[in-house]
Amino acid sequence: MPNALRNRVLSEIHADHQGIVRSKSIARTYVWWPGVDRDIENLVKKCMNCALQQNNPKLTRMHPWELPRYPWQRVHVDFAGPFLGYSYLILVDAYSKWPEVIPMQTTSSVATIRSLMQIFATHGLPERIVTDNGPQFTSQEFKEFLNVNGIQHTLSATYHPSTNGEAERFVQTFKHNMKCRQANSGYVMVRSYNTPEKWVQGEIVRKIGNLHYDVNVGGKIVKRHVDQLQSFGTNNTEVQVSNTSNLNNSDVQTAHQDVQNHATAQNTPIVLPNRMSRGKPPERLDL
CATH class of the missing domain: 1.10.10 (Arc Repressor Mutant, subunit A)
Structure with missing residues (x-):
């Protein structure tokens, strides 16, 4: 050419x-x-x-935060919620992993500063605080509050929550525990595919075949396999049952027993044969 x-x-x-x-x-x-x-x-x-x-570039290797030398050298702050009518201010010390949780009606800059002052009055002022780019953390009032108290401020990259992973991970743990506290006993837990929650409470309506059940979830009847049901906080005869003529106590006991047996079978460890008698294993590869 x-x-x-x-x-x-x-x-x-x-x-x-x-x-x-x-x-x-x-x-x-x-x-x-x-x-x-x-x-x-x-x-x-x-x-x-x-x-x-073009697509996003390949994720780079994570660089962990430097380990603090003493408590309160660096703290990570984030918000959880709204959940159960409140937003929760989460603060985690990077050295001791000590968490502080304060329920708040509003997440404004003034309310955030007031809540942090309560924590700092108990534990002292930190040297550095790490937050995301929320409006309460980037406001002029918050900057002045940190400057007056001599606290250094580190903002994570926008839309990159792993930078503030210390607080983000505790937010996940906090939400999980709060949802567990909210759950009521006496129900079968049903796998859900159209709600934010992975499992929801349901009532067994009737048994279909050997391993399928109709379950009442929030007034809607859904069909679930025994793999998609979990026993929760009940004995074999204490499953919540809808008032229907198609279901009797023996069906309830059978349904709950199926769930228990299936869970036991899944949790049974697989015993591998003893390979020590077959000779010396190969040397470990140092990759």
Whole structure:
């Protein structure tokens, strides 16, 4: 291919904004010149339209926070909720993992500063505080509060919660425990696929076949396999039952026993044969 026509040919090859591999495949079908692959790579990498639509880059290796030398050297702060009518201010000390949780009616800057003052009055002022980019943490009032008390402020990258992972992880633990406290005993737990909660409470209506059940979940009858049911806080004869003529006590006991037996079977450890008698195992590979 003459030098004068190469740029025109490259433009035609990349007219539909194909990727590098696809563009090379098209070029090899029709044209060739020394360094054509390199020219295609440079063209695609410099295409602005392709750059605007490309996927996120590969995740880089995580760099952990430096371990503090003493308590209250660095604290991580975040909000959980709204949940059960409150938002919760979460503060975790990076050294001791000591958490502080304060329920709040509002998450404004003034309310956040007031709650942090209560914590700092008990434990003292930290050297550094790590937060996300919430409006209460980026407001002028919050900046002045930190400056007056000599506290350094580190903001995580926008839409990158793992930077403040210490607080984010405790928020997850806190929400899980609060939802467990809210649950009532006497119900079968049903796997849910259309709600934020993974498991919801349900009432067994009737048994269908050997391993299927109709379950009342929030007034709606759904069909579930025994794999999708869990016994929760009940004895075998204490399952919550709907008032229906299609179900009797023996069906309830059978349903609950099926769930118990299936859970036991899944939790039974698999015993592997003893391989020590077959000779010395191979040396460990140091990768």
